[in-house]
Amino acid sequence: MEKPDAAGRGSTFPVQTRAIVRYGPGMRNFTCACGSTVYFENTSCLNCGRPLGFVPEAGLLTSFDDAPGALESEKLALHPRLNRQSYRYCRNHTESDTCNWMVPSEQPADYCLSCRLNETIPNLDDPRRVQLWYEVEKAKRRTIFTLLALGLPISSKADGPKGLSFKILSDRRLDADVHATDERASTGHLNGTITISLAEADSSLREEMRERLNEGYRTLLGHVRHEMGHYYWFLLxxxxxxxxxxxxxxxxxxxxxxxxxxxxxxxxxxxxxxxxxxxxxxxxxxxxxxxxxxxxxxxxxxxxxxxxxxxxxxxxxxxxxxxxxxxxxxxxxxxxxxxxxxxxxxxxxxxxxxxxxxxxxxxxxxxxxxxxxxxxxxxxxxxxxxxxxxxxxxx
Ligand SMILES: [Zn+2]
Ligand SMILES: [Zn+2]
Ligand SMILES: [Zn+2]
Structure with a gap:
C-alpha cells in the first residue's frame, strides 16, 4: 500500500452543509463575466483569461477578479448573485491543479467541501498518478454537485460516525514494474468510507475490465455514483x-x-x-x-x-x-x-x-x-x- 499523503487528510473543519442553498434552475449553464460559455471543470476562461472556480455553497461556477489591497490568493466573485464576495481556491488547486472549487475567504479551511472528504490520496511524486487522481476528483465533484442539487446531506467523517470519507488508492495494475510495492486496490464502500482504485481512472484498464465483465457501460462517474449509493443506503x-x-x-x-x-x-x-x-x-x-x-x-x-x-x-x-x-x-x-x-x-x-x-x-x-x-x-x-x-x- 502506498504511503498516504497528508494533503486532504483528516478534516478538522466541519463541512458546512447548512450554508448550502438549494440549487435553482439554470445551474448547469455557466457564463464568464465576459459572456463566454464556460464549463463546470474549467479553471480559467479561454476568451478573457479570468480565473474560474465553483462555489458549492451557491451552486455557481463564476469568474473572479483580484481583490485590490487583499492577499493575492483572495478573489472577488463576479457572478451577479455572489455580490463580489471574497473566495480563495481550494489548496488542491494551488498545490496540484486538481480542483477548481472555492472556499469562502472568511473560513479557515484549506480544502473545499469535496477535497475535505479525502482521508487518503495517492502519492503525488508521480505525474501519472496526479493525472489519474484528477480524473477521480472530477467525477467526485460532479457527483457531489448533483447530490447537493438534490438537497442531500454531505458531511465528513470528522463531523460524526455517519459522515463520509474517501480513500483514493494507487493500484499495482497500473504499473507494477515501476511501483512494485503497490497493492491491488478494490473500489468499494464500508461504513461511510468509499475506496476508489486509481486503475478505474485509467481508460485502457477500465475498457479492458468493461469487456471482460461484458458490461455496456463503465465510467469513473458511474463508479463514484454507485459507491455513493452504498453510502446513502447506510445513511438513509x-x-x-x-x-x-x-x-x-x-x-x-x-x-x-x-x-x-x-x-x-x-x-x-x-x-x-x-x-x-x-x-x-x-x-x-x-x-x-x-x-x-x-x-x-x-x-x-x-x-x-x-x-x-x-x-x-x-x-x-x-x-x-x-x-x-x-x-x-x-x-x-x-x-x-x-x-x-x-x-x-x-x-x-x-x-x-x-x-x-x-x-x-x-x-x-x-x-x-x-x-x-x-x-x-x-x-x-x-x-x-x-x-x-x-x-x-x-x-
Ligand atoms: Zn471570460
Ligand atoms: Zn478541492
Ligand atoms: Zn457496490
Whole structure:
C-alpha cells in the first residue's frame, strides 16, 4: 500500500452543509463575466483569461477578479448573485491543479467541501498518478454537485460516525514494474468510507475490465455514483423506517454478501435479470441492486437537469427539471407532487433515446445502453421518494 499523503487528510473543519442553498434552475449553464460559455471543470476562461472556480455553497461556477489591497490568493466573485464576495481556491488547486472549487475567504479551511472528504490520496511524486487522481476528483465533484442539487446531506467523517470519507488508492495494475510495492486496490464502500482504485481512472484498464465483465457501460462517474449509493443506503435506510420498503423491493440484504458476490462472479446473473434489475451486476445482492439503481437515478437526474437548463427539446417536447418539485420556495408554477416519478421517467425515455440516436450519428456507442423494466422503474421511484422526503438543507 502506498504511503498516504497528508494533503486532504483528516478534516478538522466541519463541512458546512447548512450554508448550502438549494440549487435553482439554470445551474448547469455557466457564463464568464465576459459572456463566454464556460464549463463546470474549467479553471480559467479561454476568451478573457479570468480565473474560474465553483462555489458549492451557491451552486455557481463564476469568474473572479483580484481583490485590490487583499492577499493575492483572495478573489472577488463576479457572478451577479455572489455580490463580489471574497473566495480563495481550494489548496488542491494551488498545490496540484486538481480542483477548481472555492472556499469562502472568511473560513479557515484549506480544502473545499469535496477535497475535505479525502482521508487518503495517492502519492503525488508521480505525474501519472496526479493525472489519474484528477480524473477521480472530477467525477467526485460532479457527483457531489448533483447530490447537493438534490438537497442531500454531505458531511465528513470528522463531523460524526455517519459522515463520509474517501480513500483514493494507487493500484499495482497500473504499473507494477515501476511501483512494485503497490497493492491491488478494490473500489468499494464500508461504513461511510468509499475506496476508489486509481486503475478505474485509467481508460485502457477500465475498457479492458468493461469487456471482460461484458458490461455496456463503465465510467469513473458511474463508479463514484454507485459507491455513493452504498453510502446513502447506510445513511438513509439502514436501521430506519425505509428499510421495510427497501426489502420488499430489492430483497433482504441480510443474505450473505460475500457468498452472493462469489456466486455472481462464478455463475453469472440469472437469465431473467433484465426483468428485475437495472444491470446484470445489480442481481448479485440487494445492496448492489440499490447502489446500481442509485447510480442510474443520478445519471437520469443530472442529465435531465442539464437538458432542461439548456431548454433542450426532443420530438417537440420540452424536458422537465426533476428537482423543481423538491423545493416549495422555488415558485416555478409546477404542480407535480415531489413523489411523482412517472413524468421524470417519461422525459428520460425521450431524452435517452434522443441521446442514443445522436451518439450513433457520431459513430459512438449508445450513451444510455439500458432498458428499464417495470420493476426497475419501481425501484427508481422508491429512490426518488426517499430523496424527496429528506428535509431541505438548512432546516
Ligand atoms: Zn471570460
Ligand atoms: Zn478541492
Ligand atoms: Zn457496490
Amino acid at each position: 435506510i439502514d436501521g430506519r423506517s425505509a428499510l421495510t420498503d427497501f426489502r420488499s423491493l430489492f430483497g433482504d440484504e441480510r443474505s450473505n454478501y460475500a457468498d452472493s458476490l462469489e456466486a455472481h462472479y462464478e455463475s453469472g446473473p440469472p437469465a431473467d435479470w433484465q426483468r428485475r434489475h437495472v444491470s446484470a451486476y445489480a442481481s448479485s445482492h440487494p445492496w448492489e441492486d440499490f447502489a446500481e439503481t442509485w447510480a442510474h437515478y443520478m445519471h437520469i437526474i443530472d442529465t435531465l437537469e442539464t437538458a432542461s437548463d439548456s431548454d433542450l427539446r426532443f420530438q417537440g417536447k420540452a424536458l422537465g427539471r426533476p428537482t423543481h418539485d423538491f423545493d416549495p420556495e422555488l415558485d416555478l408554477g409546477i404542480s407535480n407532487p415531489p413523489t411523482d416519478f412517472s413524468w421524470v421517467l417519461d422525459d428520460w425515455f425521450t431524452l435517452s433515446q434522443g441521446m442514443n440516436l445522436l451518439n450513433r450519428s457520431m459513430g459512438l456507442g449508445d450513451a444510455y445502453p439500458f432498458a428499464l423494466s417495470a420493476t426497475a422503474q419501481l425501484k427508481l421511484g422508491f429512490i426518488h421518494r426517499l430523496v424527496a422526503a429528506q428535509p431541505p438543507l438548512g432546516h
